Amino acid sequence: MRELFAAAPAPRITRRARERFLVNAALILVTLVALIPVGMTLLTSFKREEDVMRKPPVLFPCDTAAARFDPGACRWSVEGYERVLLVTPSAAAPLGFVLRGRMLRTFLPNTALYATATALGVMLLASLSGYAFSRYRFRGRDALLVGILAVTGVPLLTNLLALYQMGVSLRGLPIYSDRAYIVLVYTGFFLPLSVWIAKGFFDAIPRELEEAALIDGCGPLDGLARIILPLAAPGMTAIFLLTFVNVWNEFIAGYLLISRNDLKPAMFGMYDFLGQNIINAQLVAAACVIVATPMVLVFLIARKSFFRAMVEGAIRG
Amino acid sequence: MQSTATRARQNSPRRKGGAGPRRTLPFWLILPTVLVLLAIQVYPALYTVALSFQERRPAGWAFVGLSNFRRLLGSSSFGESAGHTLVFLVGFTGLTLSLAFVIALLLNRRPALSGLYITLLFIPWILADIIVGVIFRLLVLPDYGLFSGILQNPELFPPRGLSLLTAAPPRPWLAGFPFPPAPAMVYLILAAAWRALPFTTLLILAALQTVPSELIESSRIDGADGWQTVRHIILPLILPTLVVALFSLTLSGVNGVGMVFSLTGGGPGSSTEVLSYLLYVIGWLRLDFGRAAALALMLAAVNLLLITGTLRVTRVQQRGGPDA
Numbered sequence: 104m105r106e107l108f109a110a111a112p113a114p115r116i117t118r119r120a121r122e123r124f125l126v127n128a129a130l131i132l133v134t135l136v137a138l139i140p141v142g143m144t145l146l147t148s149f150k151r152e153e154d155v156m157r158k159p160p161v162l163f164p165c166d167t168a169a170a171r172f173d174p175g176a177c178r179w180s181v182e183g184y185e186r187v188l189l190v191t192p193s194a195a196a197p198l199g200f201v202l203r204g205r206m207l208r209t210f211l212p213n214t215a216l217y218a219t220a221t222a223l224g225v226m227l228l229a230s231l232s233g234y235a236f237s238r239y240r241f242r243g244r245d246a247l248l249v250g251i252l253a254v255t256g257v258p259l260l261t262n263l264l265a266l267y268q269m270g271v272s273l274r275g276l277p278i279y280s281d282r283a284y285i286v287l288v289y290t291g292f293f294l295p296l297s298v299w300i301a302k303g304f305f306d307a308i309p310r311e312l313e314e315a316a317l318i319d320g321c322g323p324l325d326g327l328a329r330i331i332l333p334l335a336a337p338g339m340t341a342i343f344l345l346t347f348v349n350v351w352n353e354f355i356a357g358y359l360l361i362s363r364n365d366l367k368p369a370m371f372g373m374y375d376f377l378g379q380n381i382i383n384a385q386l387v388a389a390a391c392v393i394v395a396t397p398m399v400l401v402f403l404i405a406r407k408s409f410f411r412a413m414v415e416g417a418i419r420g
Numbered sequence: 421m422q423s424t425a426t427r428a429r430q431n432s433p434r435r436k437g438g439a440g441p442r443r444t445l446p447f448w449l450i451l452p453t454v455l456v457l458l459a460i461q462v463y464p465a466l467y468t469v470a471l472s473f474q475e476r477r478p479a480g481w482a483f484v485g486l487s488n489f490r491r492l493l494g495s496s497s498f499g500e501s502a503g504h505t506l507v508f509l510v511g512f513t514g515l516t517l518s519l520a521f522v523i524a525l526l527l528n529r530r531p532a533l534s535g536l537y538i539t540l541l542f543i544p545w546i547l548a549d550i551i552v553g554v555i556f557r558l559l560v561l562p563d564y565g566l567f568s569g570i571l572q573n574p575e576l577f578p579p580r581g582l583s584l585l586t587a588a589p590p591r592p593w594l595a596g597f598p599f600p601p602a603p604a605m606v607y608l609i610l611a612a613a614w615r616a617l618p619f620t621t622l623l624i625l626a627a628l629q630t631v632p633s634e635l636i637e638s639s640r641i642d643g644a645d646g647w648q649t650v651r652h653i654i655l656p657l658i659l660p661t662l663v664v665a666l667f668s669l670t671l672s673g674v675n676g677v678g679m680v681f682s683l684t685g686g687g688p689g690s691s692t693e694v695l696s697y698l699l700y701v702i703g704w705l706r707l708d709f710g711r712a713a714a715l716a717l718m719l720a721a722v723n724l725l726l727i728t729g730t731l732r733v734t735r736v737q738q739r740g741g742p743d744a
Contacts, residue, residue, distance in 0.1 A: 126529045130537050133523055137541055140614065143566050144555045159569035228453045235449035247450065254461045256727035258675040260696055261716035264703050265464035265471065291460020298453060324445075352548030354678040359704060370550045374682055377554055384558050384565075395551050402546040406539055413619065414626060 148388035151180040155384045183389030187376075206390055209365050210372030216282070217357070217368060218350040221289040225297050225346045226339050228290070233301025234331070238310070248302075255295040259356055262292075270360050281361045285368075288360060289350050297342045303415045304338030305331070341412035344405055348398055369394050465720070471713035488714040492702075498715070500690060501698040503598045504605065505674070508694055511601070511609040512616070513669045517662065519613065520620035525650070527621070528628040538622070545618040553682030556611040560584040585684060589691045602691035604684050612679055616672060620665050627661035628654065660733050667730040674722055695719060 146162065147155065154164035165177040189204040202208065235241075236248055266288055273279045308331060316330045354370040361367050373394055380386045402409060472488055474481045492498050523541070527534050544552065559567045562583050572581035582603060589602030598605075631654055639649045655662075677696040680686060686693040686701070693701070699719065703712030 123531065126526055127531050130526050130531060134537055134540050137544065137614070140555050140559060141543060143559055147558060147566070156564055158563050160564055160566050162566060228456065231449040232453040235446040239446040241446045251457065253724070254457055256724045257461055257465055257720055258723050260675050260677060260699065261468065261720040262461065262464040264709060264712050264716050265467035268467065268709070269464065287456070288460055291456045294453060294456060348546065354548065354550045354681065370548055373550050373554060377682055384561060387554060388558055391551050391554055395547050398546050399543060402542065403539065406542070410622070413622065
């Protein structure tokens, strides 16, 4: 093999080709190494309990008494998933079983609700104010923009103490709900950066388009709806998705600010689950896969949107 | 007067938009945002300041001046956590930045499949910090983790093998400063860097793509080797981005707490208890809100400093840039 490479002449062509080969080889290696933890988790999630509890651990549950690796004898299993979802036979259900696991019945729907509500709210508010900041020069504009940027610097973590105390005192009110409160907190927390992102997106839309609409007799709001919104849709989608993923992945606020366990989000469920099942790695791994897969899919489908929002957010105006 | 108004109107059709709804429109557009931010960001921040000067007594809250800060700064757990945070931040930012720089250099060669590489490399970024902590924890579970077979092999790691999450920290070189770090801290840094790597890589790659290729070509022609080109041409040009990345990594490192929860729980002992986790311990486990508020304020101050630094760098960058 080595001789073959050494023997290859024509240095002109090979220099380029060799460089390309090396770059690709290095990148493939980096990608594979980077994905080892993900791959290992997937592997673990499809093992049986007795294969997870092996000492020393085995990578593939495919060894037999005779051979160390026998592809025909692999003991793959979905036991972990079944136990996370708590598949229970039921005569009344259309498929013959129901899923009773708390992750699926309680925590994931909570998270989906909070993430959707927050993302809608942030998208709406950030679009309105981002548009105003992009198009109007009014008194206090610059001060407000800087103020919003400064607020971006206040991390959720350090505000949690006060937000927790506020929640405790608001809890006395008849209209208080943990769900509404956490959505409000998430909205307030993810809004500032989104305002800047939205402003950046609106700045990139040529002003002349609106002026033309104005001349044609559109009112300002009319112009916003008919001309700007379609052009701003990709940006707004990006803000929605980024906020959705951020809320989905958020842990500490959901854990501390929501008092009732049945209202807590999936990341709390994950943490709780870890505490109770740490020995059953196949269960924990399956729970990870269940909670993370929706976000990975969203990312793979809409990755252009994410990159757009990220670049805009990183540059910040 | 007339002419300035006309000119303003030409620059921006609605600059002084006459009377009535047009003039107040921006106000109404911004109002909801401002209200939410006042309620969720500004008021709690002020509340935290007020809280930091008080202490809960059986009779209610009492004003205690700076005593919370004094007691916090005087406590051994604060000094220790600050040390852990420093070790974590240096390891985390150093590791992430250098790996991201190398990967970005590779991607900047624009290999045919760079879109695929970036997409796959970005998967860790989309995972929650809690999940990343869990994933890394499963890998090194005592005895059963898939890496534990190697790590706990006494021949590779004498004398008794290495159980990452339970091994005691080595003796510190300097009394009171947690260096060299516990194996669990090194592992925490590794997990955090794994998750932060994609974003940092993208940031650096974006900067690399603004470096004119003629510059690199001409330095090649002048006889510079690869390292010299990187050192003298590329690094100076993308330095502002590296600083921005450093600040943003430090920010996420200071505030990130989920991974500590699910990976180490602050342990073994307190060897991975960083300041953000200490805030949880003081505030919610010891229910000492006054002292926790004092700690929260200090963390917020660090954040504001970092944000200001980032802004200054980006502004300098913009002013120096061609289209500023």
